[in-house]
Amino acid sequence: MQDKFIEGTKLDLGITILTExxxxxxxxxxxxxxxxxxxxxxxxxxxxxxxxxxxxxxxxVHRNKWIPLFGDTVLAGLGVNNWKFIQPVYPxxxxxxxxxxxxxxxxxxxxxxxxxxxxxxxxxxxEMVQCLEMTVLHKIN
Amino acid sequence: MQDKFIEGTKLDLGITILTExxxxxxxxxxxxxxxxxxxxxxxxxxxxxxxxxxxxxxxxVHRNKWIPLFGDTVLAGLGVNNWKFIQPVYPxxxxxxxxxxxxxxxxxxxxxxxxxxxxxxxxxxxEMVQCLEMTVLHKIN
Numbered sequence: 001m002q003d004k005f006i007e008g009t010k011l012d013l014g015i016t017i018l019t020e021x022x023x024x025x026x027x028x029x030x031x032x033x034x035x036x037x038x039x040x041x042x043x044x045x046x047x048x049x050x051x052x053x054x055x056x057x058x059x060x061v062h063r064n065k066w067i068p069l070f071g072d073t074v075l076a077g078l079g080v081n082n083w084k085f086i087q088p089v090y091p092x093x094x095x096x097x098x099x100x101x102x103x104x105x106x107x108x109x110x111x112x113x114x115x116x117x118x119x120x121x122x123x124x125x126x127e128m129v130q131c132l133e134m135t136v137l138h139k140i141n
Numbered sequence: 142m143q144d145k146f147i148e149g150t151k152l153d154l155g156i157t158i159l160t161e162x163x164x165x166x167x168x169x170x171x172x173x174x175x176x177x178x179x180x181x182x183x184x185x186x187x188x189x190x191x192x193x194x195x196x197x198x199x200x201x202v203h204r205n206k207w208i209p210l211f212g213d214t215v216l217a218g219l220g221v222n223n224w225k226f227i228q229p230v231y232p233x234x235x236x237x238x239x240x241x242x243x244x245x246x247x248x249x250x251x252x253x254x255x256x257x258x259x260x261x262x263x264x265x266x267x268e269m270v271q272c273l274e275m276t277v278l279h280k281i282n
């Protein structure tokens with residue numbers, strides 16, 4: 001029996017902060033909309049200020065927090081689901097991230113597990129700003 | 142009536158090719174798994190060769206093809222759904238991309254539309270390698 005991937009386990013991925021410059025640089029490369037790249041122009045957006053590109057937060061947390069923990073077991077990515085941009089992410093805002101193993105489907109014969117990880121990103125009040133489910137095929141031995 | 146966002150419209154986004162170096166550079170920055178970053182080591186992966194990071198293809202096509210067409214109407218991103226990594230994407234492989242407006246929900250009073258765009262990425266045989274749905278809030282005037 002594998003004991004690395006237990007359904008229901010929740011992991012705290014700590015606090016992440018995106019600076020203004022990081023938000024601008026990421027958006028210029030991948031999502032060059034004015035309310036992600038231009039502080040002055042962003043005042044005229046529905047957000048009234050600069051906000052992070054939707055994928056920026058997950059991209060950073062996944063790379064810096066999740067991959068160091070689980071990257072060495074990854075066989076392949078399978079998909080992403082229910083990625084909801086609920087609230088904007090502002091420069092210098094403290095965002096608390098966690099990930100929960102919501103589904104673990106083990107194939108003992110092939111020695112792998114299809115794991116659905118639910119990411120949650122919350123603001124300082126504990127309110128959800130983003131969430132998503134990511135399904136990954138992991139080796140279990 | 143707005144005429145920019147018509148449910149059922151399908152747009153051809155042409156051919157995209159990811160080079161080996163682009164795959165490695167993207168993965169080193171955002172998804173540093175050995176089968177995305179190390180050509181030799183990747184031979185031991187289930188893919189038997191270097192493959193692109195899952196989000197790489199969509200990230201590039203969205204930035205280079207979709208944003209120039211629709212970026213000026215974007216009010217906010219709402220979410221991403223059913224992103225399926227069906228087949229690996231190889232270096233120098235020709236991938237054909239298209240996007241279809243599968244759902245258009247217009248709010249005349251607020252002069253905006255919540256549009257669900259279905260991206261499809263197919264190989265040279267016409268077989269699906271990836272797909273996803275992205276929902277975006279657009280201004281309609």
